[in-house]
Amino acid sequence: MIGAALLELRGLRKDFGGLEAVKDVSFTVREGQIKALIGPNGAGKTTIFNLLTGVLPAQAGRAEFAGTSLLGLAPHRIAALGVGRTFQTTLLxxxxxxxxxxxxxxxxxxxxxxxxxxxxxxxxxxxxxxxxxxxxxxxxxxxxxxxxxxxxxxxxxxxxxxxxxxxxxxxxPRLLLMDEPAAGLNMRETEQMGELIRQIRDAGVTVLLVEHDMSLVMGISEEILVLDRGERLAEGPPEAIQKDERVLAAYLGEEAEEC
Ligand SMILES: Nc1ncnc2c1ncn2[C@@H]1O[C@H](COP(=O)(O)OP(=O)(O)OP(=O)(O)O)[C@@H](O)[C@H]1O
Ligand SMILES: [Mg+2]
Structure with missing residues (x-):
């Protein structure tokens, strides 16, 4: 069952020199949810995880986890509060x-x-x-x-x-931040990862998932937040996000740039 707000971000901002990697981002993750954070390369997804886990300092904004402010805390303190993380490039x-x-x-x-x-x-x-x-x-x-x-x-x-x-x-952890857990996996392994993420959630862990594999994202998320160039572009259930013109345009723009 999806419950009260577990993680609340308000007006989060991070610049790297002149680059606004995260611009005024706000969203909520509810207890018991699988929520996805998607967007083209460079949208600011990993940076948000780095801000939430104390790896990078934010320039502005708030991030509250179960009522406790995360910004400014050291990574081990954030982990001890119950925020876990996996990395885009495995760090074993x-x-x-x-x-x-x-x-x-x-x-x-x-x-x-x-x-x-x-x-x-x-x-x-x-x-x-x-x-x-x-x-x-x-x-x-x-x-x-x-x-x-x-x-x-x-x-x-x-x-x-x-x-x-x-x-x-x-x-x-009470909240698990997963950064592209299916990157490099084949189709069968990706399906198994999806099943595992569901099991983790069913065992009581709330999940915030960053992932490029759309079949995985659409298959397991209750809600999706789309970021583009550091800004919130859209938010809603998978069915609505799949049809959203702005989202399609952002991804098509990315393909055009790669050509
Ligand atoms: N430590 C850093 N120093 C300078 N620039 C950075 C740093 N980390 C990220 N950036 C830049 O910030 C922007 C957002 O990067 P980020 O890694 O958050 O994107 P992402 O959405 O995770 O992309 P991807 O899907 O490719 O993983 C990019 O332009 C990136 O080059
Ligand atoms: Mg990333």
Whole structure:
């Protein structure tokens, strides 16, 4: 069920020198939703994720997550509040095992979260064990537990994307920001990713999805926000967005530029 506002952006702005990458962007993500953020290359989608996760400072605006202001907080604080993220270019430590990579995700939350305080005083080894178990559970959720002991660098892209999702889940997020989780995946893997995103949402995690694969976006999102050159162009359910003239023009413009 879709509930109250979980994430609210108001008047968010980010310039890079003279380039206005994000111009006065406002939108709301409701608890329990799968919401998509789409738009041509360079529209400002990843920049919005970077602002929300404390990787980049915003020039103006507000971003509230469950009533707490995110802007100005350090990335680990934002993660500890329950905002998880996967990256457009997978950021795995290639020399570490898959399990170790996912354990990093759990540490992010465990230190400060409920689990961290519950374990305080009961020893580092106990914490290590809980972290390992949580990481294995996250790997099982994305169906790649069988590669837990392999170096992450050996995995094909399909599995790397799943491990990224597991690492984010291991931090027990309430909101998951996914930046092109299907990039580089074949059609079957993309369908499986869609199914996984649905399962994640059904398990109680709200999802904000950046994705270029339109069949995936249209198939799983309840609501879509379209950005173009840093500005909100349209917002609505998939059926309305697919027919929106302004959206079609923005994407056609992009194709024309590429020719
Ligand atoms: N750290 C940065 N420094 C300077 N310019 C940047 C930086 N990050 C992004 N930009 C620029 O800001 C604009 C928005 O980039 P962004 O990565 O947010 O787009 P995007 O919508 O995620 O695109 P894509 O679909 O290609 O991933 C682009 O013009 C990009 O070149
Ligand atoms: Mg991007």
């Amino acid at each position: 430590f290639d020399d570490m095992t898959v399990l170790e990579n996912v354990m990093v995700g759990h540490h992010l939350r465990g230190r400060m979260g409920l689990l961290g305080s519950a374990l305080r005083g009961s020893g580092v080894r106990a914490e290590e064990r809980v972290t390992r178990e949580a990481a294995m559970e996250a790997l099982a959720r994305v169906a790649v537990a069988e590669v837990a002991a392999r170096p992450a660098g050996e995995l094909p892209i399909g599995q790397r994307r799943l491990v990224e999702v597991a690492r984010a889940l291991a931090a027990q």
